[in-house]
Structures are given as C-alpha cells and as structure tokens.
Amino acid sequence: MTGNERAETGGRPLTRRGQETRQRIVAAAAELMFDNGVAETTLEEIRAAAGVSGSQVYHYFADKQALVRAVIDFQADTVLDAQGDHLDRLDTLAGLRAWRDFLVEHQRRLGCRGGCPIGALGAEVAETDAVARVAAARGLRRWEGRIRDGLAAMHARGDLPAVTDPEDLALAILAALQGGLLMTQLQRDTRPLEVALDAMLDRIEALAATA
C-alpha cells in the first residue's frame, strides 16, 4: 500500500537496505509532521531524525511533496496497525466499547496532541495537493472498511435491524471519531472523543435492542 515509486523515473529496483533506509526516512518524517505539522517540518530535520546524510532524502523522493504523500500512506498503515485486534472485534457491542476505550486511552497517553495522523495531515494539505488529499481519503476508507466489516457481521447475524445500513453506520462512526479527535486536540481534553463515540455506540446499542 505504501508507494514504492523511485524518485528517478527509471524504475530501478530498491535493495532491502534501500527499502529500510527509505522507510526510516518516512517514519521520521511521519513523527515530525505529526508533532509539528507539514509546514513546520524541514527536510533537514527529517534527515537528522532519520540518521541519514546529505542528499539521501532526495535519493528516495523527488521532492517534499512526494515525501508527504508517502507519509500519508505510511500513517494509514500505522494507524490501522496500532489498533491491532480491536478492528477485528467490532462485531459485538463489547468489542466496540473496548475499541472506544482503547482510542480514548491512546489520546490520553498522547496528551491529546496531534489529532488523527491521517485526518490532520490530510486536512493540512487538502487544498494544496490533490494527490495527497486522495491518499488521505483512501486511508480513511480503509479504516471505514474495517468498521463496516464488524457491523456487517452483526447485521448478517441479525443483531442489527435489517433496514439499517452497515455502510452508513460505519461512515457515521468514523466521522464522529474524526470530529472527536479534532475537538479533543483543540481542547486538550478527551471528553469530545468520549462523548462523540459514546453517542454513536449508544445508538448502535439501541438499534440492536430493537432487532
């Protein structure tokens, strides 16, 4: 899922070591951009944080924009990874609640800083770089897909009313999550995230009760 295109147009292969270095650069860039935003992160800082020298960044990326795009794909992978098994257990109410608690606890540990690694990054570059915008949208879609799979299983099992659409429900939950993260970031308080997710899960619980 992470873009493998070389900086140079001729698609010469990357050795394992090359892949690793490239990945180190992307990971370092991701962390710095998460902490300080894209605009406030310089290639020099990234170079130093990744522990590579001189022109290595330009060896792997045509320009900063290309790196930003790689970072977005990287964050999509990382975010889904970090949620681990939780995403496989969204087919019960208990699983959904546990996932909610995990997300809230994660924000608490971060001091409510940074917001969503995909959403915040995407929003910053959305109006400047259409390719990056689409990459961020794609990342959120993958996330949405995992939520939908859980709800669809509930739906198929008959735990949700037949008329409810798991697609819509999943999208609504992710939107509440994104908004909750944004407000939690601005207020430095996990309450918006808690209340937003609880509202959606309470709704699902209510729907489940009628099924």
Added chain:
Amino acid sequence: MTGNERAETGGRPLTRRGQETRQRIVAAAAELMFDNGVAETTLEEIRAAAGVSGSQVYHYFADKQALVRAVIDFQADTVLDAQGDHLDRLDTLAGLRAWRDFLVEHQRRLGCRGGCPIGALGAEVAETDAVARVAAARGLRRWEGRIRDGLAAMHARGDLPAVTDPEDLALAILAALQGGLLMTQLQRDTRPLEVALDAMLDRIEALAATA
C-alpha cells in the same frame, strides 16, 4: 469577541476608518487562509487582497501569528452569522433537519472545499500556537453552546428523556459535524457530512419518541 488589541502595546484607540481597514485585512486573510491554508498564505497576498499598501498589515498586527489569531476569532463570528436563524431553531426536529440541509447545501455550493473555517484553521496551527488553539476551541464552544440551547429547550419541554444530557448531545452533534466536514473535504463529496449528521439526528428522533 474579535480581538481589539493594537500591534503596539500602548493601547491607542482606533478610529472608525482604522477599524474598517483592520477588518478588511482580517477578512481578506480569512478568505485566503480558508482557500489555501495558513502556511500557503503570504502577507503580501493578504495586503494585495485587502487593497492596502506596504506596511499597513504591520500597523495593525504585531506579526503573522497575531493576524492568524484575529482570523480565528473572525471566522468564529462569521460561521455563526452564516447559519443565521437556523441556530435559533434547533429546539425542534424539523429545525434540526432544516439546519442539516442548510449545512449540506452550503458544502455543496463550496464544492466541498476548505472544511470547517474554525476547525481546519485550528488544526493547522494547534501544535504550533497554543493561543490560536485555544481561540479555535473557544469558537467551537460558542457553536456548541448554540446547539445545546436548542436541545435544552427540547429537554425542558419534555421532548427528550429526562436522563439525556443536552450538553453531551450537543457536543456529539458538533463532533459529528466536524468529522463530517473533514471527510467531506477530503473526499470532495457531501455524503460523509450527510450521513454523520443524519445519524445524530436519527438518534435524537429516537430519543424523542421514548420521551
């Protein structure tokens, strides 16, 4: 609500003309920053768009950061203004639905560009400028307050179950709205906004039915 502090610390008064010019600068900055983001907006562009010359920007603002903070307050006023009477009619289900339609239609007219003028701006500077972050949070709180007032009226009237908390409900709705706007911006499609708001309003409708 918009900050009136002069650039110079000695608080000399602004004449009406001065106030107007200052406002023109803020409005021009707000539009440019909404379209292109803070980092991509130069003071020179703002100066030209506002139709003022040379050092006028620095006559009213100590630096770019001060201008950004003024823009955030300005956008808070503007956003609430733009929703006009809708915000006074959030005490019925019909009023809530009409508000939802207005928001969706507004995004459609904008081509789903820019996201929330407060949220997107706040997120961009949140990790760099704590004062701006707090200003954005304050703007969202005002918005949240208007929603809560409507729901509280329903609650007082007995249209919502006594156990439900209008505060929480309002916060959840605003979070869904923010997340919906963000995803709508990234996907260039109003569906996320529609689905997120509908989920929250359906929930309120269900709660109202049990009251």
Added chain:
DNA sequence: CCAAAAGTGGGTTGTCCAATCCAGTTGGTA
C-alpha cells in the same frame, strides 16, 4: 569480483517571505 546501488559529507544556488524602516501625504477631529 564486479557493477550498480547505497551512502557520506559536504557545498551551492535561488527563491521566498517575514519583518523592519522610513520619508512623505492624506484625512479627520478637537
């Protein structure tokens, strides 16, 4: 072992832009 890739450690260039300064004019108002 050899060719290509990966990597070092600089230097350089050009541009953009925030921020400052100033000498002078206009305009309102007490």
Added chain:
DNA sequence: TACCAACTGGATTGGACAACCCACTTTTGG
C-alpha cells in the same frame, strides 16, 4: 489650525529552506 492616526510606496535586511550537484566510499547481490 495643529495634531495624530491612517495611509502610501517603496527599500531593505536577514534568515530559512527546498532543491540540486559532486567527488568519493561502502555495501550488496548476481
């Protein structure tokens, strides 16, 4: 009419930073 804020229209400085280039060494994979 005197004063001061508002405003003009520049010039300038200083720094940051993306992007590019190069001579050379090390690593690796076939």
